Every structure is written in C-alpha cells, then in structure tokens.
Amino acid sequence: MSQTIPLLSLADTQKFAENLAARLSCGDVVTLAGDLGAGKTTFAQFLIQALSPQPVEVTSPTFTILQTYQVTLAGGATCELYHYDLYRIEHPSALLELGIEDALSQVALIEWPERLGESRLPIALALSFTLADDGARSVTVQGDPKRWSDIAL
Ligand SMILES: Nc1ncnc2c1ncn2[C@@H]1O[C@H](COP(=O)(O)OP(=O)(O)OP(=O)(O)O)[C@@H](O)[C@H]1O
Ligand SMILES: [Mg+2]
Secondary structure, rough: EEEEEEEOOOHHHHHHHHHHOOOOOOOOOOEEEEEOOHHHHHHHHHHHHHOOOOOOOOOOOOOEEEEEEEEEOOOOOEEEEEEHHHHHHOOOOOHHHHHHHHHOOOOOEOOOHHOOOOOOOOEEEEEEEOOOOOOOOOEEEEEHHHHHOOOOO
16 A cells, blocks of 8 residues: 655644554554655654653654654553664664664664665555655655555544
8 A cells, every 4th residue: 555645734744643653553663764854753753742641852863873762552552662763874784783673572763764775674654755846745655554544534
C-alpha cells in the first residue's frame, strides 16, 4: 500500500503524527525518508510529544545520532522510543553501537534510513517526506494495508 497525504501546515503534520502515534505498538520500526528540511524531525517531535505522559522537549538527533524517550502507547503499554538521525553515520555497522538491536523491541523512528545499507530491519511503516519547489509538503506512506490503510483519516 502506498498513499500520499498533503502536509500543508504544521497542524497537518501534528494531526498525522497523532493519528500514527495512536496506532503504534512496541516493536514497530518507522522509517522517515526525505531530503534536508522535508519535515522528518518535525513529524518525530509531534509523534513523541503525543506519546509522552509529561511535556517533553524533543531535540533533533542531528549530532547525537540517537535520542531516547519513555513513551506510553494506546492501551497503556510503556516502552522506549529510539529516535535516530543516521545522516552522519559512516557505515551501517555503527548501528550496533547505537543500540539498534535493543531498538527493535521498542519503538524506533529512523531519519535517513538510506544509511541502513543492506541491514534488514523489520520495517512496520515507511514514510517519505517531500518538499516541492512551490513549498508544498507531503508524506508518502508505505506499509501493510491490513494495518495502515486508513492512516490518512
Ligand atoms: N508541515 C509543515 N508545514 C510548515 N513547515 C514545516 C512543516 N514541516 C516542517 N516544517 C518546517 O520545516 C523546517 C525543517 O523541518 P525538519 O527539521 O523537520 O526537517 P528534516 O526533514 O528533519 O531535515 P533534516 O534532514 O535536516 O534533519 C522546520 O523549520 C519546520 O518547522
Ligand atoms: Mg531532521
């Protein structure tokens, strides 16, 4: 399944992030592709805030590569959320030092998934953010239709 959702304002991104947040389970890996400035971190910030019991400051993992959060999912399960920005990693092998094996049993948001190389991760949902020349933003969603077909609602 692939569908494209317009994200013409920050409010649109927030609504989409909140819809997705409400449907996540521990063990979900969500990849966030898209060029510099396309809106990946902004989406992650809204999603993490939606899952945080207390207000939380979500900073971009541009330099740290990984930031982790404690989140409470719909239904009350708690797990950790690993937010990666892989732009600066030299080689996919660096992921082991960055706790990727632990992340797989938690929730993982991965910016710059192209840097994963041949690593075979069980990706629950692949998002691709686009910023068009006219300034219009959108996100293309790919995942199992049984689970995600009505994500745009
Ligand atoms: N839906 C939107 N409407 C308007 N502005 C947006 C939207 N989404 C993101 N922005 C703005 O675009 C800018 C870049 O967004 P963001 O940092 O999320 O991009 P990114 O994809 O994470 O970039 P990078 O690859 O550099 O990490 C920010 O100033 C953000 O506020
Ligand atoms: Mg970013």
